[in-house]
Amino acid sequence: MRRVAITGMGIVSAFGCDKEKVRAAFHDGKSAVRLIEKFDTTDFKVRVAAEVRDFDPLDFMGKKEARQYDPYAQYAVACARMAIQDSGLKDDKIDHELTGVIHGSGIGGLSVFCRDHEKLITAGPDRVSPFYIPHSIANIGAGLIAIHENLQGPNFAVVSACASSNHAMGIAFHLIRSGVAPMMLSGGNEAAVIPLGLAGFQNMKAITDEFNDDPARASRPFDLKRSGFVMGEGGVMFVFEDMEHAVSRGARIYGEIIGFGQTCDAHHITAPAPGGEGAIKAMKMALDDAHISPDDVDYINAHGTSTPYNDKSETEAIKSVFGERAYKIPVSSTKSMVGHLLGASGAIELAATLLGLEEGWIPPTINYEFPDPECDLDYVPNQSRKADVEIFISNSFGFGGHNAVLAVRKI
Known part of the structure; x- marks a missing residue:
């Protein structure tokens, strides 16, 4: 292939x-x-x-x-x-x-x-x-x-x-x-x-x-x-x-797409499935498609919408996929800076991550002021961070229960 x-x-x-x-x-x-x-x-x-x-x-x-x-x-x-x-x-x-x-x-x-x-x-x-x-x-x-x-x-x-x-x-x-x-x-x-x-x-x-x-x-x-x-x-x-x-042709290469996962919650027109089941399956599918394990992922660009239910559900889903290692993986949401581009959100978020990794940093989650006990991962609060990232995933979840996750390798 x-x-x-x-x-x-x-x-x-x-x-x-x-x-x-x-x-x-x-x-x-x-x-x-x-x-x-x-x-x-x-x-x-x-x-x-x-x-x-x-x-x-x-x-x-x-x-x-x-x-x-x-x-x-x-x-x-x-x-x-x-x-x-x-x-x-x-x-x-x-x-x-x-x-x-x-x-x-x-x-x-x-x-x-x-x-x-x-x-x-x-x-x-x-x-x-x-x-x-x-x-x-x-x-x-x-x-x-x-x-x-x-x-x-x-x-x-x-x-x-x-x-x-x-x-x-x-x-x-x-x-x-x-x-x-x-x-x-x-x-x-x-x-x-x-x-x-x-x-x-x-x-x-x-x-x-x-x-x-x-x-x-x-x-x-x-x-x-x-x-x-x-x-x-x-x-x-x-x-x-x-x-x-x-x-x-000697092209500059921002990164390599290595995996893709897609599922549907089949649950509700707007709310994610309880426990983030669809998101969990989509992340696992992306990892399987890329032939990598959860231990290979160095960063997660979250869907992270700033809604009470989505952020909690996505946090739970990440923990389910990555176990205790979830606490060691930086997770950030660029929606904190450019808002939610709806159908274009995955594209701008991939761009933000690739632009950062080209210079050796990951984008922050800004406006992170008051920690939520139910959202307790490392969200790269308020400042970009130097990071050596080889592989990352980018999550997107949509109304209708649509889930799509990309796995990407830095070149």
């Missing part, structure tokens, strides 16, 4: 789109959570999010495309272009007929949906855009990446809530490993920080409304005073390629 190298990444985030600025922000434990600026939140209980601010779609597409594309699709096209540039791949080194795209988004084109619904209500059905359907569906991100980059290989979207991008990357990994494709673009993007998205999460009491006066402290995974997650947006696309091809 082929080995799978990660050779490029493109980022759109609340920290910006410059990879080095993003790396520095994660290293320094900065918070990207601010008061929402894109719309009036006067009537909302929740007024904070980690919004993308430093992004101009015209850097990556024409005016007509930028006007038509939902922001999540703009981010997808931009991230893919930056990932290819970052990989150093020249066009003649890409097998366009076989290279594909697997893209994750939990929600898809929510802005386009809301815009055209408003037209329907206020101006009638004839005013709904003929492009409404194609630009609101969750697979159009994958399709547009392929169109812009002429990638004719396997192409589809994964929609599994907050596990979407981990699922997408795991599937892309398996496609290369099994020889179906020599190279894949994979990751995820999300842009749901709009009134309807905020209202939906607010009214299901998933996001915190306790830090409107101090937004930077709102996302606090594993902390005793956590009270819900903070919405984020943006995403990351990666270039995955056959290891032999990457080595032969």
Whole structure:
């Protein structure tokens, strides 16, 4: 079976789109959570999010495309272009007929949906855009990446809530490993920080409304005073390629995907299974797929949403898989800094970890102030940490009971 190298990444985030600025922000434990600026939140209980601010779609597409594309699709096209540039791949080194795209988004084109619904209500059905359907569906991100980059290989979207991008990357990994494709673009993007998205999460009491006066402290995974997650947006696309091809062209290799586990709780639409059974099985499956043992794992990038139940459940699941060694493995949640990117969360979290390991450190869990007796692992509190990490896993769990875990080796 082929080995799978990660050779490029493109980022759109609340920290910006410059990879080095993003790396520095994660290293320094900065918070990207601010008061929402894109719309009036006067009537909302929740007024904070980690919004993308430093992004101009015209850097990556024409005016007509930028006007038509939902922001999540703009981010997808931009991230893919930056990932290819970052990989150093020249066009003649890409097998366009076989290279594909697997893209994750939990929600898809929510802005386009809301815009055209408003037209329907206020101006009638004839005013709904003929492009409404194609630009609101969750697979159009994958399709547009392929169109812009002429990638004719396997192409589809994964929609599994907050596990979407981990699922997408795991599937892309398996496609290369099994020889179906020599190279894949994979990751995820999300842009749901709009009134309807905020209202939906607010009214299901998933996001915190306790830090409107101090937004930077709102996302606090594993902390005793956590009270819900903070919405984020943006995403990351990666270039995955056959290891032999990457080595032969002298590519910089961020890491190697070595395992993937995926399960379903089959329990509840939002709550994790008691004891984290689905998460436990997914982590074990990723380790088995990588042919490694729990003793080989040096770091865990947690799903760590900052919700009372998820963080407790994930802690229990980690203990179940790793036993007493769980207390010796650093575990951190980068959602503390960039919020919860929903379907793109796994992608930004993989990027944060790889950027840190390239310089020999792991990202922190910021806002960790009050230890929770039920969350008693080493959460890398408040400051990044120098660490010699060879293998790590990255967890993503989503509404609907979806669980997806990647195992990655530093090269």
